[in-house]
Amino acid sequence: MQSEKTNREKSEGFTRNKGTSITFLLKSGKVIFSLKKKIKYMSDRLFIFDTTLRDGEQVPGCQLNTVEKIEVAKALEELGVDVIEAGFPVSSPGDFNSVVEISKAVTWPTICALTRAVENDIKVAAEALQYAKHKRIHTGIGTSDYHIKYKFNSTREEIIERAIGCVSYAKKFVEDVQFYAEDAGRTDNEYLARVVEAVIKAGATVINIPDTTGYCLPSEFGAKIKYLMENVKGIEKVTIATHCHNDLGMATANTISGVMNGARQAEVTINGIGERAGNTSLEEVAMICRSHKELDIVTNINTTKLYGISRLVSSLMNMPVQPNKAIVGRNAFAHSSGIHQDGVLKNRESYEIIDPKDVGVDENSIVLTARSGRAALKHRLHVLGIDLDKDALDKAYEGFLRLADKKKEINDDDVLMLAGKHHSATRRINLDFLQVTSGVGIHSVASVGLDIAGEKFEACASGNGPVDAAISAIKQIIRRTMTVKEFLIQAINKGSNDIGKVHMTVEHDGNCYYGFSANTDIVAASAEAFIDAINKFVH
Numbered sequence: 001m002q003s004e005k006t007n008r009e010k011s012e013g014f015t016r017n018k019g020t021s022i023t024f025l026l027k028s029g030k031v032i033f034s035l036k037k038k039i040k041y042m043s044d045r046l047f048i049f050d051t052t053l054r055d056g057e058q059v060p061g062c063q064l065n066t067v068e069k070i071e072v073a074k075a076l077e078e079l080g081v082d083v084i085e086a087g088f089p090v091s092s093p094g095d096f097n098s099v100v101e102i103s104k105a106v107t108w109p110t111i112c113a114l115t116r117a118v119e120n121d122i123k124v125a126a127e128a129l130q131y132a133k134h135k136r137i138h139t140g141i142g143t144s145d146y147h148i149k150y151k152f153n154s155t156r157e158e159i160i161e162r163a164i165g166c167v168s169y170a171k172k173f174v175e176d177v178q179f180y181a182e183d184a185g186r187t188d189n190e191y192l193a194r195v196v197e198a199v200i201k202a203g204a205t206v207i208n209i210p211d212t213t214g215y216c217l218p219s220e221f222g223a224k225i226k227y228l229m230e231n232v233k234g235i236e237k238v239t240i241a242t243h244c245h246n247d248l249g250m251a252t253a254n255t256i257s258g259v260m261n262g263a264r265q266a267e268v269t270i271n272g273i274g275e276r277a278g279n280t281s282l283e284e285v286a287m288i289c290r291s292h293k294e295l296d297i298v299t300n301i302n303t304t305k306l307y308g309i310s311r312l313v314s315s316l317m318n319m320p321v322q323p324n325k326a327i328v329g330r331n332a333f334a335h336s337s338g339i340h341q342d343g344v345l346k347n348r349e350s351y352e353i354i355d356p357k358d359v360g361v362d363e364n365s366i367v368l369t370a371r372s373g374r375a376a377l378k379h380r381l382h383v384l385g386i387d388l389d390k391d392a393l394d395k396a397y398e399g400f401l402r403l404a405d406k407k408k409e410i411n412d413d414d415v416l417m418l419a420g421k422h423h424s425a426t427r428r429i430n431l432d433f434l435q436v437t438s439g440v441g442i443h444s445v446a447s448v449g450l451d452i453a454g455e456k457f458e459a460c461a462s463g464n465g466p467v468d469a470a471i472s473a474i475k476q477i478i479r480r481t482m483t484v485k486e487f488l489i490q491a492i493n494k495g496s497n498d499i500g501k502v503h504m505t506v507e508h509d510g511n512c513y514y515g516f517s518a519n520t521d522i523v524a525a526s527a528e529a530f531i532d533a534i535n536k537f538v539h
């Protein structure tokens, strides 16, 4: 269950030396508290490395601007994560700038920047991290035979040399260097151990063992970590990290299996977002550690903030949380069957292993109605991790009253959407009005009014349905070649008075642009999503 070795004698903020002494360290390495006393028992600390803003943000349609990323980073800091992977600075000027700004905005967590095993990547990452109070470069290379042969057309020996080279180069800029062995999940254990030993010698402080393709079985992944713990010289000097993808739905199970075999850093994302089927979800790992005391593992996560940050990320990234998602899904604590309801009423623990309040779900305050005041809206936003200034709150409240007129109950998703509405004020093109005829046996006709940087334009068009007609009318005004590539309408809750969310991808000039909107009128939401995408290329 728990490795005999202490992973890292000196880990930031916490260190443990079972049976002899316990010492608390500041990130500077300064001792602030030391207890030289025999202790029998002490839980191990699992470091939480959040990659929502890097691996999570790689998901098409989930891109955030720098202001939004700072908002998420600050919420992650409040949540208590140890490390924030803020981006891949060499990949774009936007990513570089986000790492710079997050470094300035965040105080306690270590800020990490990703690189390939390429000197220029590392130099650029170091530059982006210049303002971070605690900085880490995350560099690495693929180690499976698939990567070595097909991606690099190289040999195992050459890859070890490159691995040593990138860690040594990163050490010239920062003390804290994390190495990733990409596709470690499918890398032969003996060779992986040689790579890990070599990069520890070169100065790596954290070794990341990613199951990049989400292929491993939990027993197999746990055995891999155990093999490294037992066969790599110098392993006690570093922290072993897990980074599991969810392609076969085993990311969390693999992470926990890795932890049970000695890993002491878990790489995770909020809501488990990430490439393809996603990454291990932060909320699941945090609640497993909290619920299963026999694991002897503690994290620094303030679990009462989990629900708020889940909603914040979902709303900013326009990425709905599946209703049955563990811990933060809408139905995670809803008991609908009569037998369950009866059991829960008699004793909550009959069917609930987690008190909803422990993850920040306050059942009594979820629903707002038209009679709720501005203070109630402000409080609800605060619980969800959003504090608006007076003007933004006034605007959100106006929207709230309009929406509450159409919809009986306003829930958290609605509230977050209202809070996000103020972003539209900065857009160049806005929908002024929309009128559409639709029905059976008639041809739909739409008339549309657009406000483009203060100037008004109108057009009328017909189509094979109301959305087609509205989009044709907008195209008549904008006059660019644009094709709707993807179009998805989703209801947030149940009921015919619900809000419809529209995700749309529009192709223009060989590039795809993502648009989003939400409205109780799905034709209006579709037109707004189309305009949202256009705003990304018409400046």
Ligand code: KIV
Binding pocket: 055, 180, 181, 182, 183, 208, 210, 211, 212, 243, 245
């Ligand atoms: O999945 C993966 O292997 C990664 C690495 C870049 C750490 O995201």
Ligand code: ZN
Binding pocket: 055, 210, 212, 243, 245
């Ligand atoms: Zn990944």
